[in-house]
Amino acid sequence: MKATVLNIAIAASLAAGAAAQPHHHGHHHHKKNSPAEKREVETTYIPATVTQYKLGNEEVSAEEAKAGLEKGLYVVVGETTPTFTPPPAPVVTSSSSKEDAVFIQKITSSSSFSSSAYPTTTSSAPAATSSSASSGGATGVDADFPDNTLKCTEFPDQYGAVPLDYLGLGGWTGLQFTPDYQTGDLSISYIETGVEGMALQAGFYSYACPEGYVKTQWPEAQGSTAQSVGGLRCNDDGYLELSRPSSKKLCEAGVGGVTIKNDMSKNVAVCRTDYPGIESMVIPVDSQPGTTRDLANIASDDYYKWQGKATTLQYYVNQPGIPVEEGCQWNCPTDHDECGNWAPTILGVGQASDGNTYISLFPNTPTSSAMPKGMNINITGDVSVQCYFQDGQYAVGDSGCTTTIPSGGKAVIHFTDA
Numbered sequence: 001m002k003a004t005v006l007n008i009a010i011a012a013s014l015a016a017g018a019a020a021q022p023h024h025h026g027h028h029h030h031k032k033n034s035p036a037e038k039r040e041v042e043t044t045y046i047p048a049t050v051t052q053y054k055l056g057n058e059e060v061s062a063e064e065a066k067a068g069l070e071k072g073l074y075v076v077v078g079e080t081t082p083t084f085t086p087p088p089a090p091v092v093t094s095s096s097s098k099e100d101a102v103f104i105q106k107i108t109s110s111s112s113f114s115s116s117a118y119p120t121t122t123s124s125a126p127a128a129t130s131s132s133a134s135s136g137g138a139t140g141v142d143a144d145f146p147d148n149t150l151k152c153t154e155f156p157d158q159y160g161a162v163p164l165d166y167l168g169l170g171g172w173t174g175l176q177f178t179p180d181y182q183t184g185d186l187s188i189s190y191i192e193t194g195v196e197g198m199a200l201q202a203g204f205y206s207y208a209c210p211e212g213y214v215k216t217q218w219p220e221a222q223g224s225t226a227q228s229v230g231g232l233r234c235n236d237d238g239y240l241e242l243s244r245p246s247s248k249k250l251c252e253a254g255v256g257g258v259t260i261k262n263d264m265s266k267n268v269a270v271c272r273t274d275y276p277g278i279e280s281m282v283i284p285v286d287s288q289p290g291t292t293r294d295l296a297n298i299a300s301d302d303y304y305k306w307q308g309k310a311t312t313l314q315y316y317v318n319q320p321g322i323p324v325e326e327g328c329q330w331n332c333p334t335d336h337d338e339c340g341n342w343a344p345t346i347l348g349v350g351q352a353s354d355g356n357t358y359i360s361l362f363p364n365t366p367t368s369s370a371m372p373k374g375m376n377i378n379i380t381g382d383v384s385v386q387c388y389f390q391d392g393q394y395a396v397g398d399s400g401c402t403t404t405i406p407s408g409g410k411a412v413i414h415f416t417d418a
Contacts, residue, residue: 141213144248145232147241152200152234160251161207161215166325167282168196174278176229177203187224193278204243206231206277209251211285212294214313216247218276218304228306230276255351257405258295258359262287262415264375266320269327271343272296273314276304281316281341284324287415295413297357300350312350316343316364320375320415337370344370345377345389345400347413355407361387362400376416382409391418 141160150156155163155171163171175194179202194203209215218230232250233243242248262268270293272283285293300310318327318339326332332340348360359379363371371392378388387401388394395401405411 141210141249141251145242145250148239150240152205152238152240156207156232156240156250160209160213160249162210164208164282164284167329169194172205172231173208173274173282174206174231174280175203176231176278177201181221185221188221188229189224191223191227191229200234202234202236204229204231205234205240206274207250208283212256212296213251213253214296214298214303216250216252217243219243222276226307228276228279230274230304254296255299256294256297257357257409258297258349258411258413259292260285260287260295260413260415261292262289264289264320264415264417267323268320268375268415269318269322269324271316271318271324271328275311275314276306280330281343282328284328285315286324295349297349297351301353312348315347315349317345317347317372317377318343319370319373337368342368342370344368344372356404357409357411358402358404359387359411360400360402361389361394363394363398374418376418378414378416379403379411380414381405381411383411
């Protein structure tokens with residue numbers, strides 16, 4: 001059995017004078033539940049990241065983790081979706097007291113699987129973002145989902161979910177089989193991550209939504225060892241039911257305010273992590289040349305919380321020219337070391353309780369050493385400070401940058417040829 005590596009990425013707020021260069025705390029780690037250090041100084045807060053790998057409860061070096069992964073001795077599952085308390089707004093304050101922001105990357109469990117053929121499903125064209133009428137009544141994102149009506153072999157695209165057939169999971173973004181789970185359980189101790197070719201079992205079936213929308217379904221019970229769990233429940237009778245009955249619809253519109261504009265000569269595959277769920281970067285935004293696309297944004301306090309902490313959305317930005325069917329999966333077949341889980345750069349988006357939307361742009365280190373090739377990324381609009389990747393450099397040092405837009409503001413993530 002392969003060992004599992006836990007990768008904890010910590011985004012710390014670094015204080016620097018207005019004219020000073022940011023410094024790096026390369027070996028400074030916070031415990032994930034400990035209170036962060038407070039400062040009483042005039043500062044500009046600039047995010048940076050360091051990463052800690054753990055094998056069980058033992059910390060291992062990045063070099064050891066990398067070597068083990070390359071040799072197939074270790075496996076990292078769900079390493080791609082950090083949750084975080086947003087970093088402070090990047091403005092100069094007087095007598096400020098700010099807590100360090102914390103990104104926590106987690107694992108999901110996996111075990112052996114059956115080689116049974118995957119059943120045929122009824123997935124079809126992507127769902128529209130508005131309801132329509134048929135003999136069965138209203139369908140689309142505005143339709144209430146009926147419990148115990150659709151079999152687990154039927155993908156619910158008529159209720160707004162968007163099938164991702166290229167993943168080979170019957171349209172689902174991820175499968176988490178939980179044979180021991182019963183409604184009312186406080187946590188889920190056994191989670192088997194489904195892969196292509198597995199026979200369907202009871203568990204949680206996650207799904208994508210139209211651009212600008214996010215899924216609404218996840219159970220109150222989560223993994224007993226900090227795994228996130230999300231999607232509709234496939235019950236013991238083989239039928240789909242809501243895992244979060246307070247929300248009757250499968251998809252809900254985000255708070256908006258963020259778009260992607262592509263003025264490049266090639267497409268860019270932008271891939272959101274399936275969270276809560278298997279946490280792989282599989283939900284696509286296909287940014288084609290000459291287009292502007294909505295980027296889902298959430299009010300973090302009103303969305304999924306991991307161990308009581310507000311969460312945000314994370315997008316992997318692939319190298320130009322890679323189709324979403326290849327870039328938006330863990331092991332990208334085009335250029336393994338520069339797309340999919342190894343994409344060069346990451347966007348983090350979320351609206352905090354202060355009404356500001358925080359947008360971070362940072363390298364995918366230490367997972368990937370790749371840098372964006374032939375492209376510039378510039379966050380424009382009602383932004384508080386400049387944040388970009390341009391001519392091979394990020395706006396603030398090597399660790400990336402964070403900017404904000406106020407409530408009601410707009411930001412455009414602009415892709416241009418370098």
